[in-house]
Amino acid sequence: MSNRDFEILETKERVIEDNDKVAAEVRSSMKSKGIFFVNLMSSPGAGKTTTLVRTIKALKDEYRIGVMEADVDSDVDAKTVADAGAKVIQLHTGGSCHMDADMTKRGLEGLGLDDLDIVFLENVGNLVCPAEFDVGQNKEVVILSVPEGDDKPLKYPLMFKVADILLVNKFDTRAVFDFSINKLCDSLNFANPALKVIPISAKTGDGFDEWISWLKRQAALAKEADK
Amino acid sequence: MKVIELNASVTESNDRDADQIRKEMKEKGTLLVNLMSSPGSGKTTLLSRVITDLKNRLNIAVMEADIASDVDAVKIENLGATSIQAHTDGMCHMDAGMTKRALDSMGYEGKDLIFLENVGNLICPAEFDTGAGLKIMILSVPEGDDKPLKYPLMFDQSDALVITKMDTLDYFDFNLDKCAERATRINPNIQIFPLSAKTGAGMSVFENYLIDQVGLWKD
Numbered sequence: 001m002s003n004r005d006f007e008i009l010e011t012k013e014r015v016i017e018d019n020d021k022v023a024a025e026v027r028s029s030m031k032s033k034g035i036f037f038v039n040l041m042s043s044p045g046a047g048k049t050t051t052l053v054r055t056i057k058a059l060k061d062e063y064r065i066g067v068m069e070a071d072v073d074s075d076v077d078a079k080t081v082a083d084a085g086a087k088v089i090q091l092h093t094g095g096s097c098h099m100d101a102d103m104t105k106r107g108l109e110g111l112g113l114d115d116l117d118i119v120f121l122e123n124v125g126n127l128v129c130p131a132e133f134d135v136g137q138n139k140e141v142v143i144l145s146v147p148e149g150d151d152k153p154l155k156y157p158l159m160f161k162v163a164d165i166l167l168v169n170k171f172d173t174r175a176v177f178d179f180s181i182n183k184l185c186d187s188l189n190f191a192n193p194a195l196k197v198i199p200i201s202a203k204t205g206d207g208f209d210e211w212i213s214w215l216k217r218q219a220a221l222a223k224e225a226d227k
Numbered sequence: 228m229k230v231i232e233l234n235a236s237v238t239e240s241n242d243r244d245a246d247q248i249r250k251e252m253k254e255k256g257t258l259l260v261n262l263m264s265s266p267g268s269g270k271t272t273l274l275s276r277v278i279t280d281l282k283n284r285l286n287i288a289v290m291e292a293d294i295a296s297d298v299d300a301v302k303i304e305n306l307g308a309t310s311i312q313a314h315t316d317g318m319c320h321m322d323a324g325m326t327k328r329a330l331d332s333m334g335y336e337g338k339d340l341i342f343l344e345n346v347g348n349l350i351c352p353a354e355f356d357t358g359a360g361l362k363i364m365i366l367s368v369p370e371g372d373d374k375p376l377k378y379p380l381m382f383d384q385s386d387a388l389v390i391t392k393m394d395t396l397d398y399f400d401f402n403l404d405k406c407a408e409r410a411t412r413i414n415p416n417i418q419i420f421p422l423s424a425k426t427g428a429g430m431s432v433f434e435n436y437l438i439d440q441v442g443l444w445k446d
Contacts, residue, residue, distance in 0.1 A: 043265045043266045043267060043347070043370075044265045044349050044370055044374055044377065044378060045265060045367075045369060045370025045371045045374060046370075071377055072350060072377065072378060072379075072380075073376075073377065073378075073379055074376045074377050074379075076373055076376055076377070095350075095354075095380070097319060097348070097350040097351050124350065125265070125349065125377065125378075126319070126348055126349070126350055127266045127347065127348070128294065128319035128346065128347075128348055128351075129319050129348075129350075129351070132317075145267075145369065147267060147367065147369035147370075147392065147395070148265075148266055148267025148268075148369075149267045151296075151298055152266055152267060154295070154296040154298055155266065155293050155294065155295065155296050155298070155347065156266060156294060156347070157294070157295050157296075158294070158317070170369065173369070173395070173398050173399075176395050176398055177395075
């Protein structure tokens with residue numbers, strides 16, 4: 001100990017530690033129920049909701065799907081997603097730029113988990129803050145859209161570092177934008193060289209076969225894990 | 228029992244620093260613009276065009292704020308404008324203190340117009356006054372016309388809304404009228420500039436606005 005007569009409180013570390021404890025609780029509770037839980041993150045307007053709608057339609061005959069829509073405000077996405085055939089709850093973060101584990105826990109309680117196989121958290125549109133907070137998910141899925149540019153991993157490295165899989169959405173518009181998948185992979189070398197990248201178009205459905213079979217594999221693993 | 232509102236005090240002390248910056252910039256006749264948007268909506272491309280078009284009329288500098296990397300500052304420097312790269316080291320926005328340090332280390336003597344290119348984020352930057360005399364936000368067509376509904380504070384705080392990538396309208400379900408209506412419902416005074424920094428369409432209207440704003444600031 002030093003000769004200080006006062007305590008130094010590292011508040012940010014403490015916040016993250018507390019969050020990690022609750023995230024671990026969420027994770028173990030989801031595991032015991034055999035539910036596959038995805039934290040879906042991206043910039044505003046990269047296509048989280050459009051991707052979810054197409055994903056729900058592809059999975060809903062085989063799986064019971066729940067979605068938590070996190071937004072600063074508004075409920076425009078919740079209705080779209082409910083219409084696609086998922087059980088939905090809208091979460092308002094009240095100005096906060098990300099979901100944390102405690103908000104997620106309360107969201108899951110509100111959603112109700114007894115009749116679900118897969119749960120998606122559609123996080124607040126933001127490439128910065130959501131990357132810092134573990135919400136107790138099995139996998140972190142990040143969407144980058146073609147119009148945003150192939151240099152984003154250089155600028156928001158943490159988001160690409162925590163990602164388990166990267167969907168490159170709006171791939172049908174790549175001719176319109178100066179977007180190179182090779183350049184994207186080069187910029188990923190810095191953050192997460194082993195990251196699995198799937199180019200998709202939530203509008204046309206291109207790339208969804210690979211994305212959906214990845215999801216199915218993960219859901220099967222989650223089911224086995226509870227046994 | 229004593230209750231300390233930590234968040235309120237952070238904002239209050241930030242506001243004091245921001246007012247100080249604004250006062251100093253006013254005395255020097257330098258307009259500081261806080262430029263905000265989502266990642267990848269085209270802040271740097273817009274700035275590159277503005278610098279190229281206006282560099283003979285205005286003395287322009289750019290402060291690039293990023294969590295990491297210096298790709299943007301290099302681009303701006305190549306255009307011949309003074310620039311500095313500020314690393315927020317994980318922080319999702321610039322505050323007044325960080326802005327002051329960036330201004331001081333860049334130097335701003337004789338500048339007419341300084342852009343602070345904030346971290347790409349539609350949420351946190353809207354909450355922090357950086358001491359800017361003008362706040363401009365960008366929304367790009369591919370992001371969608373529903374964004375004012377989801378990120379109202381950003382639209383509420385901005386003096387001007389630049390809608391970029393207008394040349395890609397055919398590829399996306401973006402309704403300009405709907406977007407404008409949603410933005411003005413939140414902020415009736417917001418000035419809207421649809422343009423394409425790639426083709427140059429609509430740029431001159433926006434650039435004249437900037438020239439006018441610099442003139443007003445110096446008066």
